[in-house]
Amino acid sequence: MSLLEQIVARAKSNKQRIVLPEAEEERTLKAADRVLADDLADLILIGNPENIRKEAKEWGLANIDKATIVDPQHCEKTEEYATLLAELRKKKGMTVEQARELVTKNNLYLGCMIIKTGDADGQISGALSTTGDTLRPALQIIKCAPGVTCVSGAMLLITDQKQYGEDGIVVMGDVAVTPNPTADQLAQIAYCTADTAKSVAGIKDPRVAMLSFSTKGSAKDAKDKTTGKSVYIIDKVVDATKIAHEKYPELKVDGELQADAALVPSVGEFKAPGSPIAGHANVLVVPNLEVGNIGYKLVQRLGGAIAIGPILQGIARPVNDLSRGCSVDDIYYMVAITSCQAMDAKK
Structure with missing residues (x-):
């Protein structure tokens, strides 16, 4: 079925x-x-x-x-x-x-x-x-649902590449609503997307990867030339992962991880040894809406995945767009x- x-x-x-x-x-x-x-x-x-x-x-x-x-x-x-x-x-x-x-x-x-x-x-x-x-x-x-302050959208991605995600099923968020979430909002998106994975995709054991272009410190945030401060890309994902661990201790989540480290066991073991999520993620959380929208459409069009959604999440009762x-x-x-x-x- x-x-x-x-x-x-x-x-x-x-x-x-x-x-x-x-x-x-x-x-x-x-x-x-x-x-x-x-x-x-x-x-x-x-x-x-x-x-x-x-x-x-x-x-x-x-x-x-x-x-x-x-x-x-x-x-x-x-x-x-x-x-x-x-x-x-x-x-x-x-x-x-x-x-x-x-x-x-x-x-x-x-x-x-x-x-x-x-x-x-x-x-x-x-x-x-x-x-x-x-x-x-x-x-x-x-x-919004209790404890949630931002609405987001998840996409179900179904591929015939059964070795990835949950027998070829991956849930990605946010792909629809919040353009540039804060670290706290990103943590909420992780929690809500895992919940969507359970309630809609039937994934009993959501494993959440917080995605970035870095894996466990392999790259560092660039500095703003004027202020000298971090541009807050990788650091935001790292902070969001910490917040998710603190606010949702039951949630299985790790980051920051590159997409291949999140999905491919051999790459995950090499880049993030000891991570409980690396190589086995079935829920992917992207750092901003730009990445999410571009990412799922590339997977859909070039990779031939079936994309279902966006499914709105974070509202106390479901209202979908x-x-x-x-x-x-x-x-x-x-x-x-x-x-x-x-x-x-x-x-």
Whole structure:
């Protein structure tokens, strides 16, 4: 059974309630029909019911009536949601009238309020919305998970090179959200990416490598010519590894490691003898977003790896972002991934 098949099977074993706030969008509605046909999740579709049913009929979608359809203009809980949202944002000066405007006219805010009040377990958007639009209501309403102050994105990389990672599966973070994390944020990203490896990829024993262009002091940070201070590249990774050990003593993590030292046993043994992670890493944490984005796309395009994600992590309840170029398959599998995250978030 492939990893995607395993993710789908786990999602089916304990169905979660997932909100699709862009339900009038064609790919989203087609994916929803497939989710409902396969009994993968209980769906809450936000949109005009008449439009949704008209489009479903036009596209030959027979399962849409199995979903709960919420009309943002005629939602029986509008006042409850508006009152709670105004309370959550009162320090920012939000009034009930402004909150009411958001929950009736912005489906992403309405979806997050449905989750906040316990009526749903996760949300997926992005077929029509930007990452910022997806994250903004999630951070304002659902907020970060306890102990986490930065949101990040993980990518599942699946390769036929079974000798690497966990039988060819590697999870990489951050590839989507935080451009230049601090050492403390990098430690949080390590913890969250390991958690994603467990909850989504089914990796029971995450082994985290904090990547750099140096292995155990083989290179030193350059100095700024003006100030004489370290430019804080390698040192940041070293500091992040120390913080991760202190804050998450149960986490198996080591760094700084070059990518080959992290993945190849013979190289790891040579460059970092005695390291419990070197040569055996299945979770890779990169020093910044630039490295993460370039790295996973090179592995995907030149190495032929399957890349699944980004999977947003660090939010108290899963809210995931799609590419605006996403396919029906992408949305279908993201429903399954979000369901797996939701199960673990409840533990």
